[in-house]
Every structure is written in C-alpha cells, then in structure tokens.
Amino acid sequence: MNKVVIIVLLCMCTFTYGQNIQVESQTYTPQQLIEDILIDSNCIDNVVVTNVSGGDFGNTDQSYGYFDAAGTTFPLQSGIVLSTGRLSNVPGPNTSLSDDDAPNWLGDSDLENALNESNTTNATIIEFEFSSVASQVSFRYLFASEEYQEGNSNTCQYSDLFGFLIKPANQQQYTNIALIPNTQTPVKVTTVHSGIPGSCAPINEAYFGSWNGANTPINFNGQTTVLTATADIVPNETYHVKLVIADEQNYRYDSAVFLEAGSFELSTNLGPDRLLANNNAVCEGETLELNAYQNGQNTYEWYRDGVLVQGAQTGCGTCGTYTVSQPGTYTVEVGLANSCISYGEVVVEYSPNPIVFDSVLIECDQNQDGITYYNLFDASQDVTNNDASLLVTNFYLSENDALNEVNEIPNASNFQNSNPFQTVYARVENENRCSNIAAVELQISNNTLSIPNAEACDGEIIDGFGEFDLTEISTSFEDQIPTGATVQYYETEADAFSETNALSSPYQNSTAYNQTLFVKVTTANNQCYSIGTVALEVLYTPTLLEDETFIYCLNTYPETITLYGGVLNDSPSNYYYEWLFNGNSTTVNTSFNNINEVGTYTVIVTDPNGCSASRTITVEASNIATIENITIEEGTFNNTISVTVSGEGMYEYALDNGAYQDESVFYDVLPGFHTVYVKDKNDCGVAEQLISVLGFPKFFSPNGDTIKDTWKVYGTNEQFNRGIDIKIFNRYGKLLASRNHLTNGWDGTFKGKALPSDDYWYLVTLPDGRTYRGHFALLR
Template sequence: MKVKSISLIIALLFTLLNSAQNISVDSQLYTPQQLIEDILIDSNCIDNVVVTNVSGGNFNSAEQSYGFFDASGTTFPFESGLVLSTGRLQNVPGPNTSISDDNASGWGGDTDLENVLNESGTINATILEFDFTSVASQISFRYVFASEEYQEGNSNSCLYSDLFGFLIRPTSGTGQIEYENIALVPDTNTPVKATTVTPGVSGSCPPLNETYFGSYNDSNAPINFNGQTAVLTAIANVVPNETYHVKLVIADEQNYRYDSVVFLEAGSFQLSTDMGPNRLIATQNAVCEGETLELSVNESGAPSYDWFKDGILVDSQPSGCVNCGTYTVTEAGTYTVEVGLANGCISYGEVVIEYSPLPVVSDAVLIECDINQDGLTTFNLFEASADITNNDNDLNIRDFFLAEAEALSYTNPISNPQNFDNSVASQIVYAFVINDANCYEIAEVELQTSNNMLIIPDLLGCDGDIVDGFSDFNLSDIEVAIQNQIPLGASLDFYETEDDAFNESNALPNTYENTMVDFQTIYVKVKNGNQCFSISTVNLSVVYTPLLEADETVYYCTNLYPETVRILGGVLNDLPNNYYYEWLFNGQSTSVNTTFNEVNEIGDYTVIVTDPNGCSSSRIITVSPSSSAIIENISVEGAAPNNTVTINVSGDGDYEFALDDVNGDYQQSNVFTNLNEGFYTVYVKDNNGCEILEQEISVLGFPKFFTPNADGDYDIWTVIGENPQFSLVETVQIFNRYGKLITVLNPSNLAWDGTLNGTDLPSDDYWFVTRLLDGKQYTGHFALKR
C-alpha cells in the first residue's frame, strides 16, 4: 500500500512538472473587457477603454479562439497576457508535438485586415476591438507572433503565411478614416509575417529581417507552434486626449491549415514617448564616429524629463523648464527617457544608439594612358576604388568632386566619373567614400598620365594547310617578348582598335585569328594594377608554312633486306636544305634530321618540315611490304594448240604476267591458253616496282604432216618443244593405220624420216603415242606425203 502511494505521488509530481514547462490558457477567466482593460493595459493613464467587438471561432462549446495565457515558470518571454489564435485556444499550449490545424463552421475572414495588408482570401479571423484615450502622444505594446507556417528547412515557409494586424485610427473626424497597421517590422512599413521575418531556407529563399526572428521550436517548447518571432513592439503616434479605435485581428490565409497566434504581453500597452528610430549598424543608420546626436522628445503641457543611459540617470530636467526635452548623445548606449505628465502619469521612451567607425581610406594616384602625350586624357575614376578603399568591400565610393569643399558639402558631384576628362595635368579630384552606416570620408585622387611606348617585335603566325593568309595567333606570346619592358605582375589585354584599348571594351581572346589577310595591327594595353602603363601596337604577320608533297605510300622489296629504300621530305618550290627536319617512325621520334631517310622497316614515317620562322608542315610516307615473285611452278597442260599454261607464284607483291617480251603487254591472270608449240620466256612483274623474274617454258607440239622428199622442208617428223634443256618426252611410238608399230623414238632421237628398215613408206596417215616423263600421254595422227 505504501509503495502504491509513493508511485502515485511521483506520477502526480511528474505531471505537474511537465505542465509547468508549458503555458496555460483560459477563455473564461476574464471577459473581453477585462482582457483589454485589466490585462493588456492595466494603466490609469489610458482612459475610456471600451471593448466594442469580439469575434472568433464557433466550436459549439465554451471554447474560444482567444483568451488569457499564463507563462510563468516557462521559457516563454512573457509571463502572461492576451492571446489571439486562428484555431482553438486549447491547442495553443505546448509541448510542440502536434500541428495546430483547426477550423469551425462559418468562421470567416476580415476585410479590414485584407485592405490594410493588400491581401485577400482570409478565413478564421479572431478579432478584439476597443476604444481608448491617452494623455501621451504615443502608445506602445509588446507582442510575439508564432506560427505553424515556420517549418525549418521546408521551402513552403518561403511562400505561405497567415496574417495579423494591429489596426488603429481616431474615432473623431469627418468620414471614415483608414486604419493604420502598427504590427510592422521595426523601422519599416513591412507587415510582420512568417515570410517577412524569417531566417530563410537554404536553396529556396534568403533570410529576411532575421534580427527579429526568435527561434524554431522543438518538441519541448512551451507553445504548440513550430516557430516564433523575437519580442516586438507595436508603436502608434496619437493625439493626447483624443479617442482612438484599435482592432486586434489575426486570420488564416486561403485555408484553415497551419494555424498562427499572436501573444500580447500583459501590462505592456502603455504610454510611450517617441525618441526617434534606433540608430544601428545593422540598419545602416548608426551615428558616425566623432558626431553627436540630439535626442528630442515633445509632450504637451510642462512635463519633467529624466534621461538614462544604460539604466543610469544622466540628466534630469524639472517640470516647466525652458527648452527641455533634449539630450545630446556622444557615445553608444541604450538611452531611455521618463516623461512626467499630468496626473502623475509617466511616459517611457527608449532608443538604442550605436556608433560606426569612419571609413578608413587612402589618397590614391590614378594613371591613365595619354595617347597624344599632352597630359590630358579620359579617366574612369572608379578604377582608383581599390586603392582608395584599401580593398575593403564594405566601403563604397558614392561620388567624385572637383573640389574638397564640394565633397564635404556633397554638392555638384562629377556627372561622368566613368569618362572624366581632366582639364589640367596632375589634376586632383575628391572621392566621397561611405560605409554600411553611411558614414563618410574624403580621399584625394591625383590624375596622372602615362606614355610608355613599348618595342614589340612582330608576332608571326603560320598559315594553315589551306594557304589563305589567316592564322591563329597566341597573343600571350607577346607578354614573353616584352617582359623586361613592363612592371612585374602587369596585366595585358589586346584589342582591334585604339578606342577599344582605351575604353577596355571588346578585348580579344588569347587565341586570335587575324581578320585582315597576311598582315594586321592590333593594340595591347598594359596595366599595373588599376593603372595604365602603356597602349602600344603589335603587328601580326602571317607567314606561309612549308609546302610539301601529299602523303604517299612507298613499297619496300622485302626480298632485298637489309638493303634500304630512300624516302624524301617532299619540299616543293624550294631547296630542301632551307628547312629543318624531324622524322618519326610509327609516331616515335628518331634521330634522323636530314632531307631524306633511308629505311628498311615497314610502317608509317612522318616527316615534320620546319622553316626558320618556326612554321611547320608534315606528311606521312607509308612504307608497305612488297617483293619480287617466287615462281613456285609452271604447269603446262595439253599440247599445242589446245593447252593451258599456269604460272604459280608466291610473295608480298602485286604481280602481272607476260610471255616473251619483258616490256610487252602484261596481264593480271597467271594463266595462258592455246599457245603454239615451242619455247617461251615467262615474265613475272611486281607492280610495286620490285625485280621482274623470268623463266623458260616449253609447249609441246606434234606436226600434222611431213614431206620427206629431201627438199629441206618438212623432211622429218619430230616433237616440237623438246630439246636437251627441256627433255619432257620419254618415248614416241609411231604406228601405221593398221596399228603396226613402225618405230619408237626416244630423247636421243625424236625424228622419223618416213622409212622402215631403210625402205620409204608410202604416203598415208600414221598414228603416234607420246609418253612424257611425268606420266602424261598424248596420242594423235599425222600425214606422210611423198
């Protein structure tokens, strides 16, 4: 039992501690009149407070969209106050573990809010309206805006925001006076929204008024909203003792999703005194070093003034004093004033004053080129900026002046500082330099001229393979040629005209093709930092590259290895010895540097021919293999005239064939047909120029008749194409028409005289059978005529 009691106590303590970390809200504890008069205002110096209208969500219960909040014991910046929401009041307290996303039937928007903010489509508007009268000339109150629209890292945060406004106007006057919205980003006319006070979203939108953004809220936040602003102050200037109407309104935009709230601090609606805007470095209106600032306040009647710096009383001016209400600031700090008004009321004012150091500047000398050398030229005064500001990017040169007095009074600035013509040599002008706080200093700029003329050799460009008088020039080579004439680290730019060089317009690229055939003059501008050192001319001259024979193929007779073949550089229209040579074999450098190259290897030989100007041409000689033919065999099939001769060869060449005439007609075919009997010389030619080979052949033939009559013509019958060099026949048998063997001839005697055993045989047809040594056999017949 004791254990259970202890556990229950611990659980209750944990619940109480957890609740204490979050704000609490109540819609019934105070009436709307009490919320305004007793909670928000709570001052006897603001009179005639009357709530005139209340409107919010209808949730069919006692729930409201506005009410009292208590934040004591939490990290919320206000202890208590009044809260207005675009959703249920009960969803305002933390922790921040859910989306406040409420709606109610028939819950409309507000046209006054839309008109003042120039927006449309509001719904779910919560409104509290009241009248009041003040004895001071200004009222103010403190507030915090919070919203689910603040979504860390989400690009939607850049686009969407609910709307709210603190609208005020006097109740007296002719006609309907327009509302003024005082829920503004400090020192601007910008309404406070999730999109106007934001740390930005990387890649989607930049920060805006980030100084006034409070925080993104984690799950342990005391309120149930994703983000909130810092504490902001709404300020309204009023006419003392006149009645004003205030409309506090907040509304969803376009739809009910992602609710927003505005918290108004209890007791913060009070009298205030206008001390002028904060003077901050961040807002670029800080007081400049060495200056004083007079704070001046003005309240009606004969008030007293107590001035404080950083909470310490520094001056006190009694009621009724003459020329009171001013205080001279000489140093940075937070300055407050308490103005004692009638009936014991006190109006409070506060302003933050920061001092900005003056710009650190240096006097400068600006040098521009003087083409006609009369000491007068045109200057771009802003080219002295880096020297004047010491390269401080936070400084800005606003204008230049002819006289120091004009610069100090900021009168008669030079109208054309980017094209300023000096009137005298070494003229001095004055730069008006400001920093981010608009504090200024004056710097002198002495205008000097330069007339350094450079000696620049012509820049040669080699014409290409197409000889047309144009070339690509590497203009950076000019810098190398004049290094000893220009300051170390100087910059060079090139231009087609003198005007372009002077105005630094249309600079040429480092690789530039001339626009005039063969010869062109361009301009180089040399600058030392931002100072012109020289404008000089450069001649571009196109020189022709060596003219070479076309690429070619040369054949090497491999059967002659290691003999060499000579290949040439191929220079045309000039003496080869006027050039330099470099030979490459298959892309690799060799030691050969002569006009020719003796080679015996197959491959690609590249020759690079360079003239004395450094212009080069190249060509490729491809050395391909060839060779004289190797005759493997010659086949003779058949006897004349019905025969075929086939010449079988091998080798790397391209071969053609001819018979008997080395200079005769060659044929691509290696076959000859229907040759007459007899002896032939076969020629095999390589079309690539290697040696012609020849070989003797014999074509056998058998006479069709003979006349053995001792007249010296056809007296014997014999095999034609047979001799001791070409001994092809083994035997020849001769038969009469009846098949009787008459005689047998052999290589030692292949002739028959028409006799048998010394007796002449009669005229008749006789038959023969010829057997060759290779086994072939020919048969036929012939006539013996007497």
C-alpha cells in the same frame, strides 16, 4: 475596470512554473483578456470586446487564452495568445507537431483582403473597440510557427497569416499594423527568416528570433523577435481592432501570436531605431532631432538610458523635441490630458565615419602633354586602404561639392584632367552612409619601356599570321617594371587607356606579318606605371608539299626509292633537314632520303630563322604476286580457271592476251594451252604461269590435208605429261585403238585399214582416277 475582481480571479488560478510557458483558457473572459491583460490602462477608454471566435474543441479547450512565461527564457513574461490550433498545444517543450483542426473552423475574409491573400482556414479572432486621448497607440507581440523548418525549403514557400487590423469604428476599411518595421510588409514566415541554404536567402533577418529546438518554452519550430505594432489615431475617436490569425490553404502546421500583457499603451513615435545592424545608424559628428510634439498643453520628459536629460527639472518641461548627440536608448514620457502618459522609445547607435587616405593617382600620357584620361575609381584601394566595407560613391572637383554631394564628376571612370597635378575629391561611405572625403592628386607617369620586338613563326597555313606568347613578351622586360605589377596588352591606345578589350595569350596577330600592340603596366595599387608598344613580326616559314604516300616493292629489295623534303618555291640549300622514321630520329639530314623500308617518314625543314615546317610521307608495301594454285575445271569447251595468289600487293588478272580484271576466275575457257598473268596494281611486276586445259575434239577428217588428220586430246604435250590412257571404240564397243598422250593421235584406221565415216567413242582415264567419256565423228 474592476481591479478587485481581477485580483481575486488571479488568486483563484495557480500555475506551475518551469522552463515552459503555461496557458489556460478558463480564468479570463475575452473582455478581461483585452481590457485587463492586454491594455490595463486608465488612459484607454471604452474598451468593449465585440466578437470572439476560434476552434471548437468540445468545450474542453480553446484556440486562444492567457499565457504566463515567468521563470522561462521566453522574451515576453505574460499576455494573451491566439493560435491556429489547440491552446493546450502551445506550451513547450517543442517535441510534438501542433497540427490541429476543428469542425466548421473557417478562415477570415478581412485578413485575406488586408494581406492580399486567399483561402484561409482555422481563424482565431478577437475584436474590440476603444478610444483614447492619445494620437498613437502600440503594443508588443511575437509570432511563432511550426512552418519555420530549419534547413527545409518549405520555409521559403508556406506561411500562416495574422494581422492586427484597425479602423475607425464608423468606417469599413481596415489597416494592418503587424508590419516589419519601416515597411508595409506583413510579418510571416516567408518574410522573416535567416535563410535556407540552397533555397532562399535571409530576409529581414534582424527581426528573426530563433530556430527552436526541443528545449524551448513553446511548442513551435521558430519565432520572430519581439516586435511593436503601432497605429496613429484621432484622439477621443472610437476605433475598432480585429486581432486575427489563420492557417492558409490548409489546417496543417499551426502558428500562434503572443501579445504582451500591458503593452497596449499610448505611444509616441520617435521614428525607427537607428542601428548599425540595420545600416541606418547616426554618423559620427552628426546630431539627430527626436520629435514627440503633440497638440495640447502637454509635458515632455526625455531620458537617455533611463536617466533624465531634458524635462521640467532641466527647465524644458514643454520641449517636444530633443537633439541627440551620443548613442543610447532614448525614451520620452508625454504628459497628456487626464494625467495620461504616452511613451516613446528609440535606440540610437553611432557609426564612426570612414577612415580615408589622401592619395595620388598616376596615369600614363602617351604624348606627355600633361593631359590624359583617368579612371578615378582606380584610386579606391588607396583611398580606403583596401577596406571592403567602404565604398567610393563618386568624385568631385572641390571638397565642398563632395561634402554637399553636388556637381559630381559625370564620367569618373573616363575623366580627362584639365591641368597637370590636378586634385579631385572622393566621397567615401560606409554601410550606414556615413561619409568622409579624401583628396586624390592626379599625376602623369614619365616611365618608359624598352620592349624588344616579338617574333613568331607562321602557322600551318603560310599567310602571315602566327601565335604570340604574351607572357613571354612580358618576361623580356620584367626587369624594367615594379615587382607585383600587372601587364596587359591591347590592340589600340584608346583601349589601353580605358582598360577595355584586353588581349589574352596566346594572341594571333590581326594584321598580316607585322603589327604593333600597346602594353600597359599597372602597379600593385592600380596605378599606371607606363604605356609602351611592342612590334610583332611573323617570320618566314618554309612552305612544303602536302603529305604524300609512296609504294615500295618488296621484291626489289635492297633497291631504294628516294623521298624528298618537298620545299616549294625556294632552293633547299639554306635549310636544315631532320628525318624521322616511325617517330624516331635518324641520321639523315639532307633534302632527300633514300629508303628501302616501309613505314612513316617525317621530314622537318627549318629555316635559319628557326621557323620550321614538316610533312609526312607514308611508304606502304607492295610486292609481285606469288601464284599459289590454279584450279582448272576442264574436259569441256566451257572450262573454268581459278587463280589463288599470295603477296602484299593489290592484284589484277589476265588470261593470254586478254584484258586485266580484278576477279581471279576465268570462265568459258577453251581447251588447250594458256598463260595466266597476275599483275601488281602498284607496278611491282607481273607473275605468269602456263597451264593446260584438257579437251576432246568433236570430229576429225583423215583426208591427208594436214588439217585435223588425227583425233588427239587437247592440252597435252611433253611439258604436260599427264600419263593419261586413251581408248577408242566403235559403236558396238569394239576396242579399235589404245593410245597415250605422247602419241600423235588416232588416224582412223584399224589394223591398217581405214574405217568408214561414223561415230566413235572414247574413254579417257587420268592418273588421279578421273575419267571422261564421249564420242566424236570420223569424216571421210
């Protein structure tokens, strides 16, 4: 390459350095950007740019170019940048949205195929070829995007694409080397971020650089850390590289990739960084062999933190491996042909081995034969001293097996010891899988519990099943167990040992009247203190009649009715009685209660064992009816009677000797005297009233047979003195007689002479002014 030309060109270009990076697109040709800026090495040969494409902004701007970050906080000092928008929109501050498009700006199918994506647009591409004497090359880069949006769920869903695609020049298939370290995952917004609360969790957060505020050297919302792309190659073979970045789905929200100047170099892979943050640090006391060996007559210079630790000066200039025994940044310079040097670097951190504690695990043994079952993981808290960062991975019968991770105990959560005081070994690991071994001595508890029987009354249904307060049972023997111990109840001994199917409180017995539960007491450090039993007994509870309702007749007050406690199938003499009236206590404490008030009575019947049952007796009011009014529609042979009553009862009605009915109206009532009856359906009595219904005979026959010898109005007598006036006329209107209701009627004579058979007319006038007119026949 022509170094002189490069110097001259650099002198022709000036930049104003400040807090933001500077970019420009005119000074360097694409060939110079790749050969002289990105590569700048005599050990990488035959560099030829074969294709460049990007956004067409009318020759005033491009979508790729040179950047200079000297004097800024940007982690790369200079290099080349490829964007999905205008180059001029790349520098900070981050106060505007880079959201560019250009005519006919297409995507790239090679990128889509390599990343298994589709529908790209606005692709910026630089392709070049090279060859090298090395077996590996690498370069450093940083990805930034407007699609990084802090707190916005879009960050979880959308991402532009970029790839560093490489292949042998004579082949078709590309390989993407822009990957998250030690994975095959492409680097993009959705694969590298610190998480969006409520939307998506952090992913590969160790490689996320920052969310960018306004005072940022570049005009993008977020960026990754500086990453390294590495490719294995065949020495002296020509390779084709395609650097490409593109928007996906649409042109919105631009992205950019920055490639560090001079970072495209020969490299030697020393393996991934061994970091505490990545949970792959080297364990305390272990060594790590770094291997940089390559075929050929090569030399190797090894450095730790910049200080030579192995090489020609130490007598091992051809040693292709180095054994690490302490933390540091290790680099190797491999001297290749043509005086070229291949560089390798790896950061090695050491993780301390877990601090563990030998412990004792105590389990209970019901038959005290020294053989029982242990959940070995119950010792985890003691072994790790409650360090949540440590994990007991498994248990082993010997320390050597634990160290070598062989012959693990297959069912450590239900392990049966082979002898009293047997020792097993726990393997404990931290996040870096660094381990330590702790001995766990298995012992048998000889503690016993004296638990008094637990009693409970039968439930509402007398069937031998009741509810037991397990907490109350625990209180009954708390003076026998250590402070802070846990008490659990189980239906079977097997459940107690395996700590499965623990019972909750309140507990209803599953066997009628009597049952035994197993009680396991565990100390604060998860050791079995003792396993005992408690006997459950369901006590006898009185059986009472069902709730009832009675009627009290108010018209009988102060007479009383008797309510009974209602105990079934037993003598009531041995029970205690309490009577409540409308929820309030009374002084009545007998098996019966004489009452004369309506309301709600509750009787509580208690057995001498303290178990009670209750029932409710509701006393409702009723009363004999008060007849308020009887309305009579009269004067015909189809008369109507309507009865109006008051009272607390439910009533039915009857007329004379007729059947009772719910309706209070009677139809087609004949004239004359009638008795109305009103009966309380709750048997509180019958009210009655005599009534008269006026009526007028249609004929009479004064022939001396004493049957209808006179014409007189029905429904009148001395009791029903209506004060009515009766006048009788012949067909010509001549007044023949004038009578009142107290007379014996008209005998069919006028001035002592018998009148002939004929129709005669009457006019009846009542005191209230009502009148009745009609005619009747006189029959001889």
